[in-house]
Amino acid sequence: MISSDIIRGYIDTMILYLLLNEPSYGYEISKKIKELTDEKYIMKETTLYSAFKRMEANGYIESFSGEETYGKPRTYYRITEAGESYYREKCKEWELTKEVIEKFIVKENNNEYN
Amino acid sequence: MISSDIIRGYIDTMILYLLLNEPSYGYEISKKIKELTDEKYIMKETTLYSAFKRMEANGYIESFSGEETYGKPRTYYRITEAGESYYREKCKEWELTKEVIEKFIVKENNNEYN
DNA sequence: TGGCGTTACTACGCCTGATGTAGCATGTCT
DNA sequence: AGACATGCTACATCAGGCGTAGTAACGCCA
Numbered sequence: 149m150i151s152s153d154i155i156r157g158y159i160d161t162m163i164l165y166l167l168l169n170e171p172s173y174g175y176e177i178s179k180k181i182k183e184l185t186d187e188k189y190i191m192k193e194t195t196l197y198s199a200f201k202r203m204e205a206n207g208y209i210e211s212f213s214g215e216e217t218y219g220k221p222r223t224y225y226r227i228t229e230a231g232e233s234y235y236r237e238k239c240k241e242w243e244l245t246k247e248v249i250e251k252f253i254v255k256e257n258n259n260e261y262n
Numbered sequence: 263m264i265s266s267d268i269i270r271g272y273i274d275t276m277i278l279y280l281l282l283n284e285p286s287y288g289y290e291i292s293k294k295i296k297e298l299t300d301e302k303y304i305m306k307e308t309t310l311y312s313a314f315k316r317m318e319a320n321g322y323i324e325s326f327s328g329e330e331t332y333g334k335p336r337t338y339y340r341i342t343e344a345g346e347s348y349y350r351e352k353c354k355e356w357e358l359t360k361e362v363i364e365k366f367i368v369k370e371n372n373n374e375y376n
Numbered sequence: 377t378g379g380c381g382t383t384a385c386t387a388c389g390c391c392t393g394a395t396g397t398a399g400c401a402t403g404t405c406t
Numbered sequence: 407a408g409a410c411a412t413g414c415t416a417c418a419t420c421a422g423g424c425g426t427a428g429t430a431a432c433g434c435c436a
Contacts, residue, residue, distance in 0.1 A: 192394075249276075
């Protein structure tokens with residue numbers, strides 16, 4: 149199981165990554181995350197939508213309503229310049245953080261019966 | 263800068279790692295973390311001591327007072343069986359988490375002027 | 377001997393992010 | 407008709423990390 153504490157701080161990054169190439173909306177993003185991680189991480193709906201709110205308030209994404217011909221109209225989000233810049237920052241931060249944490253991690257060798 | 267949100271959830275792991283081989287106490291641990299990470303991460307005192315409290319309550323560490331011949335007596339901590347087991351869990355979790363997050367991270371190539 | 381720096385903590389409270397629970401509305405499928 | 411997928415919102419809780427502040431004992435040096 150993935151602890152929510154470690155994902156914490158990278159929810160936004162995950163979403164922004166998926167918005168880099170094209171706008172999207174909640175349900176689609178949540179499905180993509182599930183697929184991309186082979187269901188190792190499934191983002192909760194509340195987590196996702198509150199991330200949208202937070203990131204729009206921070207100016208990292210912009211919302212617009214889609215022109216659906218059927219069903220409930222969706223709210224789409226597109227990444228902004230600020231969002232892209234923030235995303236790149238987080239990627240750099242990740243490399244540093246990984247380096248730091250791994251100083252304290254012992255990798256198990258598989259020769260032993262776990 | 264390392265965001266505290268990503269470290270969150272790995273504070274305990276870092277401390278436990280340093281207790282694996284020998285008991286230690288607050289000040290020493292904080293210095294070791296600083297050295298080991300080349301000052302990339304400096305643990306706040308409050309963070310450290312509240313982690314001690316939490317982990318002792320969880321049974322991951324045990325405290326005992328040192329027999330100092332000078333200065334203020336220190337509180338030493340040693341890792342327990344449960345602590346070692348928890349540490350190993352977190353190491354496994356880390357590998358999984360890293361795998362997940364890295365699906366959403368674009369590594370910058372250094373050819374570009376950053 | 378007086379002040380500074382280092383060591384070694386404790387207490388209190390805030391802020392943020394992730395999550396739980398709940399509910400609602402429109403579609404399509406059977 | 408009812409289930410299931412889609413597409414959300416509102417509200418509240420909880421924990422972890424951190425800011426701020428204060429205390430205390432000792433060594434050292436002028």
